[in-house]
Amino acid sequence: MPDLLTLHALDAHYGDFQALFGIDMTLADGEVIAIIGANGAGKTTMLRSISGLLRNRADQIVYRGQPIGALRADRVAHLGIALVPEGRQLFPSLSVEENLLLGGKVGRPGPWSMEKVFGLFPILEERRRQASTSLSGGQQQMVAIGRALMANPDFVMFDEVSLGLAPVVIKSIYDALPDIVGEGMTAMIVEQDISKALSVSSRVYCLQEGRVSLEGRTKDVTHDQITQAYFGVAA
Amino acid sequence: MIEWVGVIVQGTLLGGLYALFAAGLSLIFGVMRLVNIAHGDLIVLAAYLGLSTTMMLDVHPFVALIVVMPLMAGIGYALQRGVLNQTLGPDILPPLLVTFGLSVILQNALLEGYTADPQKLNGGAIETASLSAGGLAVGVLPLLTFVVAVAMIACLQWIFYKTSLGRGFRAVSDNQDIAQIMGLNKAHVFGLAMALALAVTAIAGILLGMRTSFDPAIGGGRLIFGFEAVIIGGLGSLWGTLAGGVILGVAQTIGAKIDPGWQLLAGHIAFLVVLAVRPNGLFPRVEH
Numbered sequence: 001m002p003d004l005l006t007l008h009a010l011d012a013h014y015g016d017f018q019a020l021f022g023i024d025m026t027l028a029d030g031e032v033i034a035i036i037g038a039n040g041a042g043k044t045t046m047l048r049s050i051s052g053l054l055r056n057r058a059d060q061i062v063y064r065g066q067p068i069g070a071l072r073a074d075r076v077a078h079l080g081i082a083l084v085p086e087g088r089q090l091f092p093s094l095s096v097e098e099n100l101l102l103g104g105k106v107g108r109p110g111p112w113s114m115e116k117v118f119g120l121f122p123i124l125e126e127r128r129r130q131a132s133t134s135l136s137g138g139q140q141q142m143v144a145i146g147r148a149l150m151a152n153p154d155f156v157m158f159d160e161v162s163l164g165l166a167p168v169v170i171k172s173i174y175d176a177l178p179d180i181v182g183e184g185m186t187a188m189i190v191e192q193d194i195s196k197a198l199s200v201s202s203r204v205y206c207l208q209e210g211r212v213s214l215e216g217r218t219k220d221v222t223h224d225q226i227t228q229a230y231f232g233v234a235a
Numbered sequence: 236m237i238e239w240v241g242v243i244v245q246g247t248l249l250g251g252l253y254a255l256f257a258a259g260l261s262l263i264f265g266v267m268r269l270v271n272i273a274h275g276d277l278i279v280l281a282a283y284l285g286l287s288t289t290m291m292l293d294v295h296p297f298v299a300l301i302v303v304m305p306l307m308a309g310i311g312y313a314l315q316r317g318v319l320n321q322t323l324g325p326d327i328l329p330p331l332l333v334t335f336g337l338s339v340i341l342q343n344a345l346l347e348g349y350t351a352d353p354q355k356l357n358g359g360a361i362e363t364a365s366l367s368a369g370g371l372a373v374g375v376l377p378l379l380t381f382v383v384a385v386a387m388i389a390c391l392q393w394i395f396y397k398t399s400l401g402r403g404f405r406a407v408s409d410n411q412d413i414a415q416i417m418g419l420n421k422a423h424v425f426g427l428a429m430a431l432a433l434a435v436t437a438i439a440g441i442l443l444g445m446r447t448s449f450d451p452a453i454g455g456g457r458l459i460f461g462f463e464a465v466i467i468g469g470l471g472s473l474w475g476t477l478a479g480g481v482i483l484g485v486a487q488t489i490g491a492k493i494d495p496g497w498q499l500l501a502g503h504i505a506f507l508v509v510l511a512v513r514p515n516g517l518f519p520r521v522e523h
């Protein structure tokens with residue numbers, strides 16, 4: 001399969017603080033990969049870099065053969081890269097429906113529409129006129145996912161979608177994932193909850209203090225390897 | 236008694252003009268948290284552009300709006316993208332300093348271009364025409380100004396809450412980063428917001444110029460009136476801004492009725508009273 005996205009020695013900084021150190025990563029078209037790592041490992045920073053919110057050297061991030069590391073976030077969005085941000089980050093002054101409409105702003109053609117999102121998460125149709133802030137955490141997460149899908153992206157990044165949600169809600173969201181990536185999308189699932197992320201992905205990268213500490217096929221990596229890579233200590 | 240009714244009516248109509256001064260300020264603050272110190276001078280600039288247009292094309296000031304509105308909108312977009320966007324950030328001081336500088340530059344440029352002599356836009360018969368009912372005489376121009384103000388606020392409200400453009404304004408105001416990853420270029424969105432604000436300012440400037448004489452130095456006063464109307468009404472609420480303008484206008488006319496020297500003071504007192512009683516203004520924006 002051709003490479004969709006490649007990171008070449010990606011660094012990231014917040015002022016004097018360096019958060020990422022030479023991350024190398026490859027995603028094939030249609031692949032679902034998991035990114036795991038402890039709090040503060042640099043997962044969100046990596047997604048912010050890819051989505052253009054943190055600017056890098058152009059050739060550090062290559063998408064479909066095009067260097068995009070230095071592009072502005074709205075340009076990156078138009079290329080078909082979407083992010084479900086950590087903590088959902090819905091627009092509080094927009095209704096559920098308006099949040100979804102905004103997600104469709106890039107106007108890329110594809111299978112996703114408001115109706116299709118409502119088909120995936122029927123509760124959102126009932127709540128479409130409500131303020132997004134009046135929804136439960138799980139429903140807000142559904143809006144955040146729907147908002148990203150509305151852009152008809154080729155590649156979606158999910159940043160800790162299960163954070164702060166009840167197990168039953170997490171299950172319902174993960175149950176919807178095959179329907180989402182079944183549309184031929186490439187996805188990056190970022191989680192601290194290792195088992196969830198591994199259950200839906202074919203390959204996994206573990207980040208530790210801004211570096212890749214483990215990379216492998218999900219079915220090949222052992223529990224001990226993950227513990228070692230995650231915490232940086234021998235189990 | 237009827238005399239006081241007349242005062243209240245006149246104050247209300249004056250409030251329409253203040254709401255027009257304020258609407259642009261309110262919009263800009265709502266979308267990008269920018270307090271534009273040069274707003275009053277931009278109103279005066281619009282009045283002068285109206286003056287030049289009426290003289291060059293020999294048209295009525297209202298017709299001049301066809302030129303002045305797009306011109307001001309264009310100036311707004313260029314100003315935002317060329318200068319103001321670069322000042323926006325976590326620190327609120329740079330935009331204040333830069334728009335203050337802009338205010339000084341505008342005043343001096345107008346002084347160079349048009350001298351300090353007071354000017355007036357000639358509206359013709361409409362300036363003196365009045366309607367009377369039940370012993371109450373109301374000037375047609377003030378009445379028209381008020382109607383335009385209400386229509387303008389309704390129009391802005393519609394843009395904000397019913398159009399894709401307005402959705403973009405609200406989204407960028409809520410969360411710039413997330414709006415950006417949804418494909419909105421915030422620099423462009425801010426440019427459009429400033430263009431819209433200055434298009435409204437064009438109307439305010441023309442109506443001001445027909446109502447009273449103006450010179451390059453009066454911008455500061457218009458800024459204060461607009462600012463007070465926004466604060467009285469509550470930040471981020473467009474209808475609140477209209478209410479704020481009306482309260483300010485009525486307070487000023489009542490003050491002037493008691494003693495002509497008290498007009499401005501009465502307005503400032505009303506502003507301070509509202510601020511003391513309701514620090515967030517009368518109709519602060521509720522997150523919904």
Ligand SMILES: Nc1ncnc2c1ncn2[C@@H]1O[C@H](COP(=O)(O)OP(=O)(O)O)[C@@H](O)[C@H]1O
Nearest residue numbers: 014017019037038039040041042043044045046
């Ligand atoms: N805005 C910021 N300013 C400064 N440091 C930050 C900022 N955001 C994150 N960091 C730091 O960067 C490192 C990586 O953070 P993050 O990418 O959020 O990790 P993760 O998503 O894996 O929990 C942490 O040490 C964090 O404290």
Ligand SMILES: [Mg+2]
Nearest residue numbers: 043044045086
């Ligand atoms: Mg994170």
